[in-house]
Amino acid sequence: MGKIFLFDALREATDEEMERDTSVFVLGEDVGHYGGSYKVTKDLHIKYGDIRVLDTPIAENSFMGMAIGAAMTGLRPVVEGMNMSFLLLAFNQISNNAGMLPYTSGGNFRIPLVIRGPGGVGKQLGAEHSQRLEAYFQAIPGLKIVACSTPYNAKGLLKSAIRDNNPVIFFEHVLLYNLQDDIPQHEYFIPLDKAELVRCGTDITIVTYSRMRYHVLQAVDILVQQGYNPEIIDLISLKPLDIDSIITSLTKTNHLLIVEECMRTGGIAAEVIAQVNDNYFDLLDSPIIRLSSQDIPTPYNGNLEKATVIQPKQIVEAVQRLLSL
CATH class of the missing domain: 3.40.50.970 (Thiamin diphosphate (ThDP)-binding fold, Pyr/PP domains)
Known part of the structure; x- marks a missing residue:
């Protein structure tokens, strides 16, 4: 290594x-x-x-x-x-x-x-x-x-x-x-159609990808200190979606939060929600929450730019809200 x-x-x-x-x-x-x-x-x-x-x-x-x-x-x-x-x-x-x-x-x-x-x-x-x-x-x-x-x-x-x-x-x-x-020093390959289970948990499934993986990990550090036990899935494959990995997780947690940097309207989260609601709605104990970027062109100003993208604090609050329903 x-x-x-x-x-x-x-x-x-x-x-x-x-x-x-x-x-x-x-x-x-x-x-x-x-x-x-x-x-x-x-x-x-x-x-x-x-x-x-x-x-x-x-x-x-x-x-x-x-x-x-x-x-x-x-x-x-x-x-x-x-x-x-x-x-x-x-x-x-x-x-x-x-x-x-x-x-x-x-x-x-x-x-x-x-x-x-x-x-x-x-x-x-x-x-x-x-x-x-x-x-x-x-x-x-x-x-x-x-x-x-x-x-x-x-x-x-x-x-x-x-x-x-x-x-x-x-x-x-x-x-x-x-x-x-x-x-690894040896040659290896990763399939193009599989998600990665980043962290095992039992309370809630958090689905994310790309840079938001690290915002989710920061939020989960805080949530674990508060007694929560989230499961994290990095989609990796955005098309085709590895819906099986999401459903396997949902059978344990029965709660779903999706965190993405994509815009809310028509984003990857929207497709995940549609597939889960269409075929696996009975697994859910609460409504799905998605945290997405705002539907606006990204501002150049640093503070405004940060405000358009989901931050760890918002993820913590979403989990607390979802699990209190």
Whole structure:
């Protein structure tokens, strides 16, 4: 085992897969000589050359289309979005091409494509650089969506995503790149469709993902001191949702709280609630509570920005309120 940063874990995964399979290549803005906006591809161009670590123009729709075409011909592109918000400029290519071509071609094409990069609310990045695109992409048929949250799961998930034969949207949070964790020296993989049981408990199920995992952990430290015993699930897989893991937990706790950084309207929590209410309503002893970001563009002002995102204190209060019903 050895402690490494999350960005280094992603770099290791990319390096290992490029070394193993010559069909894997990376493209995006400043991924080559600059090493990526968060150093995920640092020095890879030295090892693999400028064709397999390809610096692109600032033209997201063009290089996304090129990556999809490359995937159709047998290559395995890894597209880095300098900021995931910029990939809205390639929304047509991702939705109408990457997601649909395997189906509209009658199965004649597969799209082994990974689209990864930083997103989420950072520290005063402004509205256009603080997008949470998981809800945007969730409705697109044919895509898999994952959100890493630790260096350990980041590496295992990215290796699995690169080897998958479907298009995978791979979300990394801009404020988690400098997290450190122990990583095994041996090769390992993490499935793209499974949630992680972070903490066992009996009183309430708290479902979360990405950076909110750490806000939940802070809140749970306080709740445990107050005598509560929460269970924590990190979704990791946002599409498909691992509803089985949630239901397994609910059969013990019978209470559900969902904490997300996504916007409230049409967010991931909304889908979780719909699936639980549609199929497992009888497991609930109280209404489901969701804590989501406000439905407004993220302010640049630091205090206002913080106010739009769920904080540990709100999680503590929600659990206290839910368990007192």
